Amino acid sequence: MDAFVTPDPELAATAPSDRTTLTEVIDAYRDSGFAGDFTAEPRDPGSAGPVAAGGAVSTAVVRCGRCATSSDPGGLQIHSIRRLEGASDPADMVAIVATTCPVCGSEGTLVLGFGPMSSAVDADVLGAMQDVRGDGVLPPAIAPGERGTTDRP
Numbered sequence: 001m002d003a004f005v006t007p008d009p010e011l012a013a014t015a016p017s018d019r020t021t022l023t024e025v026i027d028a029y030r031d032s033g034f035a036g037d038f039t040a041e042p043r044d045p046g047s048a049g050p051v052a053a054g055g056a057v058s059t060a061v062v063r064c065g066r067c068a069t070s071s072d073p074g075g076l077q078i079h080s081i082r083r084l085e086g087a088s089d090p091a092d093m094v095a096i097v098a099t100t101c102p103v104c105g106s107e108g109t110l111v112l113g114f115g116p117m118s119s120a121v122d123a124d125v126l127g128a129m130q131d132v133r134g135d136g137v138l139p140p141a142i143a144p145g146e147r148g149t150t151d152r153p
Contacts (some may be wrong), residue, residue, distance in 0.1 A: 002020040002129050004081060008147075013081050019146050020084060021084075021086060022096065022111065025082050025084065025096050026096060026109055026111075029059065029080075029096070029098050029108075029109050029138075030109075032098075033140060034079075034098045034107045034108050034109055034138070035105055035108060036064065036065055036101070036106040036107055036108025036109075037065035037067050037108050037109065037110075038062050038063065038064055038065060038076075038099060038101070038108055038109065038110035039062070039063045039065070039100055039110070039124055040060055040061075040073075040100065040110065040112055040121050040125040041060065041061055041062075041063055042059060042060060042061075042142055043058060043059055043061050044059055044120050045090045055084065058072055058073065058124060059120060059121060059124050060073055060120075060122075060124040060125045060128075061073070062099075062110060062125060064089060064103065064104060064108075065102055065106075065108065066101065066106035066108075067100065067101060067103055067104035067106065068102075069103040070072065070108070071101070071102055072128070073124065073125040073126075073128035074128040074130065075102045075130075076099045076100070076101075076102060076110075076129050076130065076131070077099060077100060077129065077131075077132045077135075078098070078099060078130065078131045078132060078133060079098045079099060079100070079132060079133065079137040079138050079141075080098040080133060080137070080138035080141070081093070081096070081097050081098070081133065082096045083095050083096075084096070085115075085152065093113065093114050093115040093117065093118070094111055094112065094113055094114065095111075095112045095114045095126060096109055096111050096112075097109065097110045097111075097112065097126075097129065098137075098138050099112060099129070110125070111149055112125055112126050114126060131140040148149055
């Protein structure tokens with residue numbers, strides 16, 4: 001089931017809004033144990049990459065800030081994702097992904113652009129990652145500390 005934030009007026013103060021900042025979301029993930037950092041980078045043109053659906057070679061890797069290993073994005077899992085949408089500037093649209101390094105086990109966040117202004121690297125990473133938001137590690141579509149529900153009325 002897709003998660004959504006309950007439109008209950010009592011929860012209005014805790015529900016995401018355009019005033020929620022990137023720092024607030026990352027801090028909430030850090031408070032829940034996802035304290036590491038990941039970055040999306042272009043794959044070295046000389047390195048062989050795994051073949052994605054349709055025969056395309058992945059153009060990106062995800063680098064772990066703890067062990068500095070570059071991993072194929074298809075080997076990383078999305079435990080939780082939180083989107084922030086730019087109210088007036090599409091370039092401000094980002095997705096904050098809680099993930100785990102498949103090499104060292106570090107848990108952390110990866111910030112990716114999405115939407116019309118996202119880079120090809122960010123789009124490739126987001127499209128290739130394994131969506132496991134129902135695994136119970138974190139709330140699937142809200143940042144830790146925000147109150148919401150995954151049950152639809």
